[in-house]
Amino acid sequence: MKWLGLLLVTACNQVLGIHHTRHSDASIPFFDGHPDAPYSCPMVGGTPKFQQGLYQAFQQRCQSYAISAKGSDDHALGLCAFSQGFEVAYGPIGAPLQMQTLTPGVPSATAVTSARLAPDDDQAIIGYLDISTPSPVTRFPLYARVSDGNWQEVGEVGEVQGNGYSEIALISTPTRGPHRHAIALDYVQMQLLELVEGDGNTYPWTTTVLQPIDLATISPQGTLSLTPDGLQLVFYGSIGQSSGIYYADRAAMLQPFNPPVWLMDLPTDPNTDPFLTESCARLYLSGLGSLFYAVQ
Amino acid sequence: MRRVGLLAVSACNWAFGVHDTKPEPHDAQIDAPFTCLASGPPTFTHVLHQVLDVGCWSFTMSGSLAAAGCYGSDVGSPSDQVVYVGPLGSSEGWSVVAGVNGNYVDVLLVPDGDEIWTFYFDYSSNTSRFVVLGRDAGWQPVATPTLPFPYLDGDYPSLPTQRPDRRMLYFRYADATWHELHETAPGTWTDERMHPELGGYMYNPRLSADGLRLTGWEYVGMSSNQTTVYTSRTNPAGGDFAAVAPMPSVPMTAQYPTLTEDCGRVYLSGLSSVFYAQQP
Numbered sequence: 088m089k090w091l092g093l094l095l096v097t098a099c100n101q102v103l104g105i106h107h108t109r110h111s112d113a114s115i116p117f118f119d120g121h122p123d124a125p126y127s128c129p130m131v132g133g134t135p136k137f138q139q140g141l142y143q144a145f146q147q148r149c150q151s152y153a154i155s156a157k158g159s160d161d162h163a164l165g166l167c168a169f170s171q172g173f174e175v176a177y178g179p180i181g182a183p184l185q186m187q188t189l190t191p192g193v194p195s196a197t198a199v200t201s202a203r204l205a206p207d208d209d210q211a212i213i214g215y216l217d218i219s220t221p222s223p224v225t226r227f228p229l230y231a232r233v234s235d236g237n238w239q240e241v242g243e244v245g246e247v248q249g250n251g252y253s254e255i256a257l258i259s260t261p262t263r264g265p266h267r268h269a270i271a272l273d274y275v276q277m278q279l280l281e282l283v284e285g286d287g288n289t290y291p292w293t294t295t296v297l298q299p300i301d302l303a304t305i306s307p308q309g310t311l312s313l314t315p316d317g318l319q320l321v322f323y324g325s326i327g328q329s330s331g332i333y334y335a336d337r338a339a340m341l342q343p344f345n346p347p348v349w350l351m352d353l354p355t356d357p358n359t360d361p362f363l364t365e366s367c368a369r370l371y372l373s374g375l376g377s378l379f380y381a382v383q
Numbered sequence: 384m385r386r387v388g389l390l391a392v393s394a395c396n397w398a399f400g401v402h403d404t405k406p407e408p409h410d411a412q413i414d415a416p417f418t419c420l421a422s423g424p425p426t427f428t429h430v431l432h433q434v435l436d437v438g439c440w441s442f443t444m445s446g447s448l449a450a451a452g453c454y455g456s457d458v459g460s461p462s463d464q465v466v467y468v469g470p471l472g473s474s475e476g477w478s479v480v481a482g483v484n485g486n487y488v489d490v491l492l493v494p495d496g497d498e499i500w501t502f503y504f505d506y507s508s509n510t511s512r513f514v515v516l517g518r519d520a521g522w523q524p525v526a527t528p529t530l531p532f533p534y535l536d537g538d539y540p541s542l543p544t545q546r547p548d549r550r551m552l553y554f555r556y557a558d559a560t561w562h563e564l565h566e567t568a569p570g571t572w573t574d575e576r577m578h579p580e581l582g583g584y585m586y587n588p589r590l591s592a593d594g595l596r597l598t599g600w601e602y603v604g605m606s607s608n609q610t611t612v613y614t615s616r617t618n619p620a621g622g623d624f625a626a627v628a629p630m631p632s633v634p635m636t637a638q639y640p641t642l643t644e645d646c647g648r649v650y651l652s653g654l655s656s657v658f659y660a661q662q663p
Contacts, residue, residue, distance in 0.1 A: 139457070140436040141654060146429035148635075351456075354655035355438070356636075374654040375431060376634035 126368035155208035242290030259311035417647030445496035452487035594619030
């Protein structure tokens with residue numbers, strides 16, 4: 088009887104033209120799921136191509152969204168809107184994030200400007216504008232996750248000058264450890280910096296000037312997203328008349344980035360805080376009170 | 384042989400429990416009986432459905448037809464921006480019917496479905512233009528209605544209501560006043576009354592086909608935050624509107640909010656695309 092059933096199924100598969108399902112056949116779920124296709128970033132100098140369709144990852148107003156890249160049990164961190172304003176929030180990928188407690192917290196008179204989760208899922212660089220000094224600086228303390236919902240400051244990655252609230256220095260997500268790197272934009276000196284973690288928890292991280300930035304030519308805004316290998320950088324900004332999401336890559340760390348290219352299939356709205364996953368499979372962006380992603 | 388094949392397919396469909404497929408397009412038709420509230424804005428879930436996956440905005444609809452303004456480069460047109468027309472409920476079958484070297488402020492498919500009112504800023508002449516495209520003319524320009532005042536940069540005319548006895552609201556930027564216009568003869572509109580209760584600026588106002596509800600969006604205070612807004616009235620022929628209030632269930636950064644006639648859905652623009660949210 089079992090053999091007859093198998094024969095019937097095989098015959099009917101033939102009649103109806105049904106083939107075995109393949110891993111890449113799976114459609115993308117409406118809500119967030121792990122990428123199910125073997126994507127990879129383009130060769131250096133290339134440009135990733137994203138579909139114009141957007142998928143709503145979850146319904147929560149979050150900025151500065153970033154996800155870890157351990158490969159399993161990954162999480163996300165961002166700045167999300169709660170009743171008291173935007174707060175650092177953390178949780179599983181694809182689900183609304185929960186408010187976190189930072190110890191010590193940032194000074195009450197200032198706002199957190201960015202929250203950048205490390206790929207190792209253990210630490211986060213928090214950016215805030217320090218207005219206690221005559222020249223405002225953006226400080227980037229590093230917090231370690233010590234228990235559910237609690238983060239403890241372990242040192243300061245560095246501080247970068249800005250021009251006040253209008254031009255707040257930016258910092259990227261860090262690379263994978265050890266000896267993590269992060270890219271920062273110094274609006275006063277108009278240059279990209281590469282911050283590198285030293286041996287044995289020494290702070291601040293060492294700073295290397297990577298390349299000058301001509302703000303008349305290119306103007307990044309919001310957040311910088313650096314892939315865990317440190318080779319791809321994504322940001323929202325403007326080059327000439329073209330505002331949108333830009334992508335720049337390089338062959339190795341501590342080398343300048345190639346000229347950014349506009350990812351023209353993606354939304355051009357400001358404040359999208361794009362985040363590129365390690366394999367360039369997905370690009371997350373904020374907007375319309377939700378978090379969305381586009382896929383290659 | 385053909386009969387054997389059909390028999391085999393039928394038998395296998397029965398064996399696998401395969402039923403006829405039903406169309407379920409990207410932007411499916413509404414299948415639940417929604418209603419507008421007697422007062423106050425309708426409430427929507429926060430699930431957003433993408434309607435068009437090209438760069439578009441100003442989505443309006445009439446019956447089974449819809450129109451939007453889109454970037455020419457996204458739809459293979461040499462124009463900067465285009466008027467894009469297609470079936471409501473599908474992202475297939477859309478076509479470009481007009482294009483400009485300029486910026487479409489609004490693209491309004493009127494409730495009767497026979498005209499698209501386009502308001503745009505023309506880069507070559509640095510002027511604001513009002514052009515009507517007629518369906519019977521193959522969406523070519525037809526006679527422009529005579530309004531009581533010229534369309535100028537910063538003005539915001541609403542969608543008109545359904546014929547007969549059409550009405551529309553018109554925000555004049557020059558003196559920040561709201562006017563209710565009435566079509567007293569085909570193509571001729573008179574300034575019937577002002578609506579100071581609507582307050583100041585409202586972007587992309589949409590008056591419902593029955594003249595009872597008005598939606599739009601505004602900036603909040605002096606910040607760059609924005610919110611969609613709603614008001615309604617009980618007398619569609621020139622009555623006062625209630626106080627303009629936010630639509631809290633619509634994402635704050637949404638633009639061009641357009642309600643369906645039964646208030647079941649709100650179409651909105653954002654992230655260089657068009658989405659809709661639906662009542663629970």
